[in-house]
Amino acid sequence: MLKYMEIAEQIKQTIIENDLAQGTKLPKVSELIQEYQVSKSTIVKALNVLERNGIVYQIQGSGIFVRRNTRVGYVNIIQNKGFTESLDQFEITTKVLLLEKILPTEEIYTHLNCSPDEKVYHVKRLRYINEQVLCVEESYYNCAVVPYLNEEIATKSIFNYLKTALKLNVSFSDKYLHVIKLSETDSQILGLAKDDPALLTEELFYLSSGIPFNFSRTTYHYEHSQFFLQTNNLSV
Amino acid sequence: MLKYMEIAEQIKQTIIENDLAQGTKLPKVSELIQEYQVSKSTIVKALNVLERNGIVYQIQGSGIFVRRNTRVGYVNIIQNKGFTESLDQFEITTKVLLLEKILPTEEIYTHLNCSPDEKVYHVKRLRYINEQVLCVEESYYNCAVVPYLNEEIATKSIFNYLKTALKLNVSFSDKYLHVIKLSETDSQILGLAKDDPALLTEELFYLSSGIPFNFSRTTYHYEHSQFFLQTNNLSV
Numbered sequence: 001m002l003k004y005m006e007i008a009e010q011i012k013q014t015i016i017e018n019d020l021a022q023g024t025k026l027p028k029v030s031e032l033i034q035e036y037q038v039s040k041s042t043i044v045k046a047l048n049v050l051e052r053n054g055i056v057y058q059i060q061g062s063g064i065f066v067r068r069n070t071r072v073g074y075v076n077i078i079q080n081k082g083f084t085e086s087l088d089q090f091e092i093t094t095k096v097l098l099l100e101k102i103l104p105t106e107e108i109y110t111h112l113n114c115s116p117d118e119k120v121y122h123v124k125r126l127r128y129i130n131e132q133v134l135c136v137e138e139s140y141y142n143c144a145v146v147p148y149l150n151e152e153i154a155t156k157s158i159f160n161y162l163k164t165a166l167k168l169n170v171s172f173s174d175k176y177l178h179v180i181k182l183s184e185t186d187s188q189i190l191g192l193a194k195d196d197p198a199l200l201t202e203e204l205f206y207l208s209s210g211i212p213f214n215f216s217r218t219t220y221h222y223e224h225s226q227f228f229l230q231t232n233n234l235s236v
Numbered sequence: 237m238l239k240y241m242e243i244a245e246q247i248k249q250t251i252i253e254n255d256l257a258q259g260t261k262l263p264k265v266s267e268l269i270q271e272y273q274v275s276k277s278t279i280v281k282a283l284n285v286l287e288r289n290g291i292v293y294q295i296q297g298s299g300i301f302v303r304r305n306t307r308v309g310y311v312n313i314i315q316n317k318g319f320t321e322s323l324d325q326f327e328i329t330t331k332v333l334l335l336e337k338i339l340p341t342e343e344i345y346t347h348l349n350c351s352p353d354e355k356v357y358h359v360k361r362l363r364y365i366n367e368q369v370l371c372v373e374e375s376y377y378n379c380a381v382v383p384y385l386n387e388e389i390a391t392k393s394i395f396n397y398l399k400t401a402l403k404l405n406v407s408f409s410d411k412y413l414h415v416i417k418l419s420e421t422d423s424q425i426l427g428l429a430k431d432d433p434a435l436l437t438e439e440l441f442y443l444s445s446g447i448p449f450n451f452s453r454t455t456y457h458y459e460h461s462q463f464f465l466q467t468n469n470l471s472v
Contacts, residue, residue, distance in 0.1 A: 023446055052288055057408055057446060065446055067408070074412060077313075077465065172293055172303070173467045176310060179415055179435045179458035197433025197458075199415045210259055210293060210301055222415035222433075229313065229465070231409045 004045035007036050011046060012055055015066055024066040026056065054230025067230070074228035077175070077201075090129050096154045097136075097189075098124040104140065111204055111215040112142045121149050123158070126189065134225055136189045137218040145213040171208035177201050182219070190221045197222045240281035243272050247282060248291055251302055260302040262292065290466025303466070310464035313411070313437075326365050332390045333372075333425075334360040340376065347440055347451040348378045357385050359394070362425065370461055372425050373454040381449040407444035413437050418455070426457045433458045 001009075011026075027035065032043045047064060050056045057067050073090070104112065104120045112120065121141040127134045139158075141149065146162065153161045162168040181195040190198075198219050205214040237245075247262070263271065268279045283300060286292045293303050309326070340348065340356045348356065357377040363370045375394075377385065382398065389397045398404040417431040426434075434455050441450040 048284065054408070054410075057442075057444075059444055059446065062445075071412060077413070172290070174290075175465050175467060176307060177313070177435075177463040177465075179433045179456070179461070181433055197415045197417055199413075199435070206293075208293075208295055209298075210295065220415065225415070227413040229411050229413075231411060 003038060004042045005049065007038060007042060007046035008049040008053075010036070011050060012053075015055065015068075020066045020068075022066060022068045026064040026066065028063065071228065074226045077177075077227045077229050091131070092134075093128045093131070094155050095126045095128070096123070096151050097126055098122065099149065099151055099154055101143065108140045108215060111212060112140065113212050114142050114144060119143050121146060123149065123154050125154060129224060132224045133190050133221050135218050135220040136186060137216055139214060139216040142211075142213045145207065145211065168213070169208040171206055171210075173203050173205045175201055175203045180219075186219050190219070192221065199225065199227075239274060240278045241285065243274060243278060243282035244285040244289075246272070247286060248289075251291065251304075256302045256304075258302060258304040262300040262302065264299065307464065310462045313413075313463045313465050327367070328370075329364045329367070330391050331362040331364070332359065332387050333362055334358065335385065335387055335390055337379065344376045344451060347448060348376065349448050350378050350380060355379050357382060359385065359390050361390060365460060368460045369426050369457045371454050371456040372422060373452055375450060375452040378447075378449045381443065381447065404449075405444040407442055407446075409439050409441045411437055411439040416455075422455050426455070428457065435461065435463075 011032075014020075026032075029040065029043050029047070032047075033040055036043065047056060047058065051058055054067055056064050058064050100122050101119045102122050104114065104116065104118070106116070108120060109116050109118070114120070120143055121139075123137075123139045123141070125137050125139070127137060141158075145168065146166065149158070149161075159170060162170060178200045180198050180200045182190065182192055182198050184194045186198070187194045187196060192198075199222065201216075201218045201220070203214075203216050203218070204212050205216070206212050247268075250256075262268075265276065265279050265283070268283075269276055272279065283292065283294065287294055290303055292300050294300050336358050337355045338358050340350065340352065340354070342352070344356060345352050345354070350356070356379055357375075359373075359375045359377070361373050361375070363373060377394075381404070382402065385394070385397075395406060398406060414436045416434050416436045418426065418428055418434050420430050422434070423430045423432060428434075435458065437452075437454045437456075439452050439454070440448050441452070442448050
């Protein structure tokens with residue numbers, strides 16, 4: 001892990017362990033340099049990461065302050081770590097409905113930027129949060145990047161497997177959200193009625209090399225899911 | 237505007253004007269320093285802003301590359317600029333349904349961190365995108381921060397008024413998303429049927445001083461709205 005990411009993680013842990021309230025002033029940059037024994041640029045980078053993650057806010061000339069998310073049980077839709085990491089205070093379990101190697105449809109090979117005759121993994125999974133159905137997810141993995149998957153891996157965290165076993169670096173994603181009426185099939189899978197509301201997300205994940213390797217379509221149970229994100233004014 | 241935000245904006249404009257494709261390699265940091273005649277730290281900060289906004293991605297040891305959002309007409313849910321700025325390629329119009337000064341309910345004064353006997357502005361507006369109903373929005377403004385509002389202002393961009401007339405710096409927000417079935421009242425306002433699906437967002441906006449000043453509840457027409465966000469791996 002990069003040094004500034006390590007420091008960011010440590011500052012975050014300090015905030016959580018001491019249960020610091022929103023608006024609590026953190027030590028000055030010069031004090032943080034002393035405390036963590038790293039360079040100013042490392043501290044500045046770490047604070048920027050924390051700001052971007054909605055963990056602190058910085059007021060120029062005034063200091064660095066704690067920012068707390070006040071509601072629990074919301075899925076952070078800005079993270080791309082997969083549920084297993086982002087909802088770690090909840091029990092996330094998974095049932096694999098389907099795992100097969102198929103030739104991609106035009107939609108899939110276009111998204112994954114691969115050739116029509118390169119096979120892809122097609123995985124359909126039901127995810128549970130504290131034993132309630134959270135979502136049904138249909139995922140396609142480029143086999144050139146992910147040459148092997150099995151049901152045991154898919155029952156746990158596929159992203160964790162990519163990181164630890166395949167040493168792949170999931171770097172960024174494009175996520176699209178739509179609100180829809182449930183189809184007959186999906187309503188049965190989720191235990192809801194046809195035409196009940198649902199959030200449908202489509203997400204394309206990239207490696208740090210810029211290569212797209214996973215396209216996922218996820219349909220959320222509207223009564224068991226809620227989402228949050230924190231924005232800041234760094235947008236251009 | 238801060239220098240690095242200016243440079244970020246200029247690099248973004250260069251990408252848009254030249255219609256650079258996803259994956260296009262940008263000049264090296266040293267070349268950007270030459271081109272924009274600014275310090276290395278300004279370029280690094282500008283690139284970080286662009287990365288955070290999903291406009292470029294950086295591969296260590298390899299370079300800076302263009303990242304393009306491939307779908308148009310999606311609301312960027314990570315921005316906190318209001319629709320008028322974030323959907324600037326579309327015609328956004330507004331109809332004010334209600335504008336009054338009221339005593340806040342407990343929910344509102346808790347969110348706005350004000351006293352129960354301080355009045356707040358209550359604004360209810362219908363927003364249209366290209367003449368189709370996009371959403372109905374119910375907003376509460378702390379009068380201590382926003383002492384004056386009228387229908388003319390509310391018909392245009394309230395956030396633009398806060399920025400230009402009141403010189404307020406909207407800095408960050410917490411946003412919560414739920415998928416719901418429409419109530420009778422909201423379905424009539426949106427021109428949909430009761431129990432049709434909708435995205436409900438609740439958002440609390442803060443000034444750069446950390447003071448919450450606006451709480452908004454927005455219900456989106458599911459057929460006329462779609463959302464996107466770009467994530468990256470800077471999360472801790």
